[in-house]
Amino acid sequence: MAEPLVVLEGVTKSFGTxxxxxxLHGIDLEILPAEFTALVGPSGSGKSTLLNLLGLxxxxxxxxxxxxxxxxxxxxxxxxxxFRGKTLGFVFQFHHLLPEFTALENVMMPMLAAKGREGxxxxxxxxxxxxxxxxxxxxxxxxxxxxxxxxxxxxxxRALVLEPPLVLADEPTGNLDxxxxxxxxxxxxxxxxxxxxxxxxxxxxxxxxxxxDRVLTMVDGRIRSDERNAKT
Amino acid sequence: xxxxxxxxxRFLKEGRTQTYLILxxxxxxxxxxxxxxALIGGLQKSLIERTLGTQAHVxxxxxxxxVRSVAxxxxxLAVAPRLEKPAQRLRSIVGWPQxxxxxxxxxxxxxxxxxxxxxxxxxxxxxxxxVALRGVEPSSYRQIIDMAPRVIxxxxxxxxxxxxxxxxxxxxxxxxxxxxxxxxxxAGRSEVILVAGIFDVGIKDLNERxxxxxxxxxxxxxxxxxxxxxxxxKVDEIFAAERVAGxxxxxxxxxxxxxxxxxxxxxxxxxxxxxxxxxxxxxxVVAVALGIASVLVxxxxxxxxxIGILKAMxxxxxxxxxxxxxxxxxxxxxxxxxxxxxxxxxxxxxxxLATNPDGTATFPVNVSAGLFLGATxxxxxxxxxxxxxxxxRAASLDPADVIRYG
Numbered sequence: 001m002a003e004p005l006v007v008l009e010g011v012t013k014s015f016g017t018x019x020x021x022x023x024l025h026g027i028d029l030e031i032l033p034a035e036f037t038a039l040v041g042p043s044g045s046g047k048s049t050l051l052n053l054l055g056l057x058x059x060x061x062x063x064x065x066x067x068x069x070x071x072x073x074x075x076x077x078x079x080x081x082x083f084r085g086k087t088l089g090f091v092f093q094f095h096h097l098l099p100e101f102t103a104l105e106n107v108m109m110p111m112l113a114a115k116g117r118e119g120x121x122x123x124x125x126x127x128x129x130x131x132x133x134x135x136x137x138x139x140x141x142x143x144x145x146x147x148x149x150x151x152x153x154x155x156x157x158r159a160l161v162l163e164p165p166l167v168l169a170d171e172p173t174g175n176l177d178x179x180x181x182x183x184x185x186x187x188x189x190x191x192x193x194x195x196x197x198x199x200x201x202x203x204x205x206x207x208x209x210x211x212x213d214r215v216l217t218m219v220d221g222r223i224r225s226d227e228r229n230a231k232t
Numbered sequence: 233x234x235x236x237x238x239x240x241x242r243f244l245k246e247g248r249t250q251t252y253l254i255l256x257x258x259x260x261x262x263x264x265x266x267x268x269x270a271l272i273g274g275l276q277k278s279l280i281e282r283t284l285g286t287q288a289h290v291x292x293x294x295x296x297x298x299v300r301s302v303a304x305x306x307x308x309l310a311v312a313p314r315l316e317k318p319a320q321r322l323r324s325i326v327g328w329p330q331x332x333x334x335x336x337x338x339x340x341x342x343x344x345x346x347x348x349x350x351x352x353x354x355x356x357x358x359x360x361x362x363v364a365l366r367g368v369e370p371s372s373y374r375q376i377i378d379m380a381p382r383v384i385x386x387x388x389x390x391x392x393x394x395x396x397x398x399x400x401x402x403x404x405x406x407x408x409x410x411x412x413x414x415x416x417x418x419a420g421r422s423e424v425i426l427v428a429g430i431f432d433v434g435i436k437d438l439n440e441r442x443x444x445x446x447x448x449x450x451x452x453x454x455x456x457x458x459x460x461x462x463x464x465x466k467v468d469e470i471f472a473a474e475r476v477a478g479x480x481x482x483x484x485x486x487x488x489x490x491x492x493x494x495x496x497x498x499x500x501x502x503x504x505x506x507x508x509x510x511x512x513x514x515x516x517v518v519a520v521a522l523g524i525a526s527v528l529v530x531x532x533x534x535x536x537x538x539i540g541i542l543k544a545m546x547x548x549x550x551x552x553x554x555x556x557x558x559x560x561x562x563x564x565x566x567x568x569x570x571x572x573x574x575x576x577x578x579x580x581x582x583x584x585l586a587t588n589p590d591g592t593a594t595f596p597v598n599v600s601a602g603l604f605l606g607a608t609x610x611x612x613x614x615x616x617x618x619x620x621x622x623x624x625r626a627a628s629l630d631p632a633d634v635i636r637y638g
Contacts, residue, residue, distance in 0.1 A: 052632045055544070055632075057544065057630075057631050057632035058632045077549060078548045078549055078550070081543060081546055081547065081548045081549065082546060082548060084544070084545075084546050085545060085546015085547075086546070090544050090545070092541075096537070096541045096544075097541075098538050098541060098542070099246075099538075100242045100243060100245075100246040100538070101242060109542070109545055110545040110546055112235040112238065113235055113542065113545055113546050113547040113548075113551060114546055115235075116234060116235050116551075117233060117234050117235055117238075118233065118235075118238075158545070162546075
């Protein structure tokens with residue numbers, strides 16, 4: 001069995017100082033490289049909190065998170081930012097592209113932030129990803145001029161541009177119609193296989209969960225079930 | 233292009249209305265600064281030029297006569313000396329050719345001219361006027377005060393018996409070029425001079441009193457054979473005149489007066505004018521800074537989602553800070569260019585409103601590259617400083633919050 005990409009050990013998270021609300025209770029979890037995992041559960045079960053912790057956007061109250069073999073507990077904010085840029089890609093529900101920039105610039109943005117300026121081959125790399133998601137002809141369109149499904153596909157290309165081993169997707173099909181949603185999901189599945197990238201997809205959609213390699217179900221801040229689907 | 237500049241410029245470009253509004257605001261502010269500086273600078277320059285147009289920067293003369301008590305203190309005898317201040321007579325600077333060479337060799341001195349000045353009467357027929365006789369060498373005096381362009385009739389010729397006098401005196405005496413005038417001095421000497429030229433320096437008192445003659449003629453008339461009464465100097469930096477005068481007194485023991493000492497009222501006026509102008513400019517800078525800061529604060533709030541996305545993609549805190557600092561600096565820089573255009577246009581328009589008979593502006597403006605550079609630097613630094621608080625606010629945004637509540 002391969003070395004796990006993500007390891008969570010006894011992770012808890014509480015919010016508030018006077019009235020303490022514990023959102024996560026002792027989560028232990030391992031995610032393998034290139035694994036395509038769905039995270040399901042009712043609202044308020046702690047899915048988004050878990051995703052933020054995994055995304056290094058927030059810190060656990062107790063417990064450890066190891067990403068790509070590295071303990072993230074003691075990192076400073078800037079180290080977390082840099083590490084996040086290298087290791088993680090994000091796809092958000094509201095496809096969060098930067099509206100001031102074109103599709104191509106949005107895809108290039110993580111490379112620009114990491115290197116500090118445009119370097120050789122960045123543009124080509126972003127273009128080839130846009131081609132892969134079928135939007136090469138929209139490269140110079142402003143983000144706001146694209147449809148919801150197209151924006152979400154651009155967001156996926158952006159998440160992949162630095163070849164992160166893990167992409168976190170928070171309801172990536174949540175506000176798309178069924179057809180666009182299916183297209184986006186197909187794309188996620190395809191790039192996961194082609195780029196050997198692990199995906200953790202938060203979703204409410206049972207149909208989508210059923211098509212993932214593995215389904216984690218959360219209830220009340222605990223992982224209730226962890227099932228592996230038969231490979232389709 | 234650095235990532236921060238790329239993002240900052242795009243943010244500014246996309247926030248069109250806000251960007252244009254604040255650019256106009258900075259433009260008006262910088263315009264006021266440029267206009268005010270150009271106007272005050274121009275006025276002061278022309279005031280000083282006008283004052284120094286008829287004055288040497290430093291005038292060196294022999295020290296005043298002093299009287300010392302001759303009574304020797306004696307034992308058992310109280311001496312109560314009463315010293316009477318002597319009447320000052322016209323005296324020559326002792327060893328003036330050497331002194332002149334010494335003064336010319338001083339590093340700050342640009343030119344020096346020996347002159348003989350004294351009181352005299354100008355007579356013609358029944359008219360007589362008290363005048364100030366000024367004996368000069370045309371070649372050296374031209375470097376101190378250039379009279380040639382102010383001559384309105386004849387030419388500036390002072391040799392032999394040729395003399396040049398002011399046009400008010402000429403009309404008082406009823407003379408024109410080619411006429412003769414008798415000059416008498418308290419020393420009892422008298423000489424007939426020939427009017428070779430008539431000047432107008434724009435100051436009535438001087439037009440009525442100055443009579444230029446040759447050095448030799450003045451020496452004879454004032455009974456100062458071979459001597460000179462004053463050495464007039466021009467220095468490189470006009471505001472160094474007082475210091476140069478002090479040095480000359482210290483080195484030669486002669487009395488040296490700078491134009492600054494002789495025109496203290498003017499200097500006090502100029503100084504308070506500058507002070508009020510600085511004050512206005514300071515408050516304009518404060519207003520511009522507040523304007524930039526408030527636009528950027530609004531922009532941070534509007535762009536909190538984008539900032540969150542940038543952070544989630546691995547943008548570091550320092551980079552976020554710089555994105556907003558660059559926006560402030562770019563606003564200041566671009567606004568200052570607008571302001572320089574406004575201020576320069578306003579200055580020249582104002583200068584063209586009123587002109588003197590000779591075509592020069594009544595309100596001259598002093599627009600210079602230095603002023604532009606100064607205004608640009610002030611506006612850019614103001615923009616940068618004004619952006620600090622908004623930038624820190626942007627940097628402190630929590631990406632998790634932003635993304636969760638998008």
